[in-house]
Amino acid sequence: MSELPMRDLETQHDQILEWVGNYQRQLMQAPPQQPFELMRTLFEPEDLQAAVAVLLSGQVSMGQRVAEFEQAWSHWNQSAGSLMVNSGSSANLLALSAFASQQTQPALKPGDEVIVPAVCWSTSVFPVVQMGAIPVFVDCDPVTLNLSLEQVEAAITPQTRALVAVHVLGNPCPMPELMALARKHDLWVLEDCCEAHGATIEGVKVGNFGDLSSFSFFLSHHMTTIEGGMVCMRKPQDWQDLLISQRAHGWIRGRSDQQDWIERFPELTGGWLFVETGYNLRPTEMHAAIGLSQLGRLDAFILRRQNILAILQAHILNRWGDWLAVQQALPGHASSAFGLAILVKPGAPFERKDLQRALQSAQIFTRPLITGNFLRQPVVHKFAFRQGQSAMPGADYVHDRGFMVGIHHDLTDSALAYFQDTLDQFLGKF
Numbered sequence: 001m002s003e004l005p006m007r008d009l010e011t012q013h014d015q016i017l018e019w020v021g022n023y024q025r026q027l028m029q030a031p032p033q034q035p036f037e038l039m040r041t042l043f044e045p046e047d048l049q050a051a052v053a054v055l056l057s058g059q060v061s062m063g064q065r066v067a068e069f070e071q072a073w074s075h076w077n078q079s080a081g082s083l084m085v086n087s088g089s090s091a092n093l094l095a096l097s098a099f100a101s102q103q104t105q106p107a108l109k110p111g112d113e114v115i116v117p118a119v120c121w122s123t124s125v126f127p128v129v130q131m132g133a134i135p136v137f138v139d140c141d142p143v144t145l146n147l148s149l150e151q152v153e154a155a156i157t158p159q160t161r162a163l164v165a166v167h168v169l170g171n172p173c174p175m176p177e178l179m180a181l182a183r184k185h186d187l188w189v190l191e192d193c194c195e196a197h198g199a200t201i202e203g204v205k206v207g208n209f210g211d212l213s214s215f216s217f218f219l220s221h222h223m224t225t226i227e228g229g230m231v232c233m234r235k236p237q238d239w240q241d242l243l244i245s246q247r248a249h250g251w252i253r254g255r256s257d258q259q260d261w262i263e264r265f266p267e268l269t270g271g272w273l274f275v276e277t278g279y280n281l282r283p284t285e286m287h288a289a290i291g292l293s294q295l296g297r298l299d300a301f302i303l304r305r306q307n308i309l310a311i312l313q314a315h316i317l318n319r320w321g322d323w324l325a326v327q328q329a330l331p332g333h334a335s336s337a338f339g340l341a342i343l344v345k346p347g348a349p350f351e352r353k354d355l356q357r358a359l360q361s362a363q364i365f366t367r368p369l370i371t372g373n374f375l376r377q378p379v380v381h382k383f384a385f386r387q388g389q390s391a392m393p394g395a396d397y398v399h400d401r402g403f404m405v406g407i408h409h410d411l412t413d414s415a416l417a418y419f420q421d422t423l424d425q426f427l428g429k430f
């Protein structure tokens with residue numbers, strides 16, 4: 001086969017990107033068939049072009065773009081340091097592994113207790129179990145849907161070593177108060193911000209309160225890298241090298257003290273020095289390139305989500321507040337509107353499932369609020385746990401009476417009106 005001149009290859013490269021951009025531009029002109037999907041894939045032409053450019057470049061495994069995205073994310077989130085991983089679940093796993101590392105003082109040990117909310121995602125809890133620790137579930141506040149300071153305080157014992165605070169559907173937990181409590185009892189805190197990009201407490205973005213925090217960039221989150229996640233650190237000097245090793249095989253590559261290790265072990269080959277127990281949780285350059293492309297639009301995405309949530313919540317409360325409740329933020333807190341939570345109040349003249357069915361038959365899809373009360377999931381019988389309180393009325397309320405409608409930044413005003421009409425039609429019958 002004859003070799004193509006370099007100039008031809010460059011032209012073809014540019015043409016491929018142009019085609020990809022044009023293709024996506026045309027695709028975006030068609031309105032979505034079902035505006036209220038639970039999961040939407042929302043790529044702009046430049047996101048796809050960035051991804052394809054990486055694939056064409058040949059430099060696809062973790063490298064410069066991941067480092068750039070980490071820096072850009074730290075800048076956007078006002079965080080002292082960030083480390084990208086391949087999912088929000090991996091971010092939680094990495095954070096708990098760091099708490100459990102021998103170098104962490106006091107380290108999380110097998111048999112120690114970690115407080116987790118009963119309303120949480122599965123992989124907010126599993127890393128606790130995977131460290132050999134005991135999750136201690138606490139109830140949620142039925143208004144914020146988050147764990148409350150009082151419930152956490154009541155669950156602390158001498159065995160408690162850490163707390164996982166999940167900002168449910170983007171609504172911030174009372175972090176300053178929780179951090180004061182955690183410092184008093186010497187607890188490590190992971191802020192699970194996987195649903196809360198850009199949520200704030202008195203203007204400070206979540207992810208800046210806990211010792212470590214996690215974000216997810218899965219599809220339908222505030223921004224996406226397809227799969228992807230981030231760990232943010234309040235004190236990178238304490239965590240960064242450890243997390244770098246644990247993210248990639250436990251080896252020294254990329255650590256600030258890499259050279260010191262090489263000098264300490266001259267008999268071992270530099271690049272093949274393993275100093276921590278680790279995993280492979282690395283993201284790829286392609287995921288980081290999509291992230292960099294999306295990040296520039298994240299503020300606008302969040303603003304639109306918040307706007308949509310405010311419109312829908314106001315309609316629900318004004319017209320149907322006797323029968324329906326919505327999630328509310330604490331004073332000074334701003335939710336970043338991951339989804340619309342609807343709770344059917346006791347005494348409403350219809351059942352939750354009837355309302356869900358009516359919405360669903362109008363192509364407005366619903367799902368449980370995260371996992372409902374996680375204590376009612378079959379998997380909890382596969383590990384040891386404790387309940388902070390014997391009864392979980394808040395989490396049961398969420399489980400039995402709540403559901404979520406997906407929010408996406410591209411929902412149009414007419415889609416919102418359609419939602420309101422559908423709701424009014426069903427509820428107007430009673």
Ligand SMILES: Cc1ncc(COP(=O)(O)O)c(C=O)c1O
Nearest residue numbers: 087088089121194195216217218
């Ligand atoms: C609260 C919470 N934590 C963790 C995760 C896990 O993120 P990922 O799907 O990126 O693994 C999710 C997923 O949506 C989540 O909602």
